[in-house]
Amino acid sequence: MTRIVGIYNADGSILGELNFAIGKVTGKSDCGLCDLTHGWNPFGKPSWRNACSASNIEIELVHRDELTSEQNEVAGDLPAVITLLDGAWRKLMSAEEISCLKGNGSGFLAEIERLVSEL
Template sequence: MTRRKVVFGIYNADGSFFGELRYSLSKVIGKGSCSLCDLTHGWNPFGKRQWKTRCKFSELDIQLIHRDEATESQLRAAGGLPSFITESEEGWIKILNADQIKEFKGQPSELILRLEDSFHKK
């Protein structure tokens, strides 16, 4: 069985209880948001069904982590958050940046196709 390539999506939010609460409050009052959070979860704490279904059938192993769960080297490679990164022989490399992720608002399947396509071009 072939191993799937691992891709990390890093949320622009912290994963702790207070981090989640802070993010929710910021989003409600319009002071902040995370386009990756919106794509994968929206207001559903269990995640959007469309996102989870599409990930299940992806050729990639998409791992989602919060910024406080990422290593320093992952955060350096990601730059601005949210971001998608993967590990290469040279270390962590960015696949999609925050502006690119925003382009896929409401289109999780298209985002995953874009991630998959990024590996076919190499």
């Protein structure tokens, strides 16, 4: 199975989440992956949970402060989706591509599935 990692444009600590929320309200922070998976709901959007249940894709979601240096280098601007292929990380989706699918968890996972099938 291909390892797929979605990377939030936010830190994983409570302070990091609080800083992101303040930035979101003031328009200084943006994370299309956050919007897609949980928005303001700390338990995740029901639409995201339903999309994951219906999909064959397994995606690991991490915060930017949880990345290895290699993952961070490949990801570039965040959020991003990366995959481990033949021992090397590759970018699957950019921040812009993720933002285009805001609110559409099923479409996001279908796009990842399509991209992985082309590797």
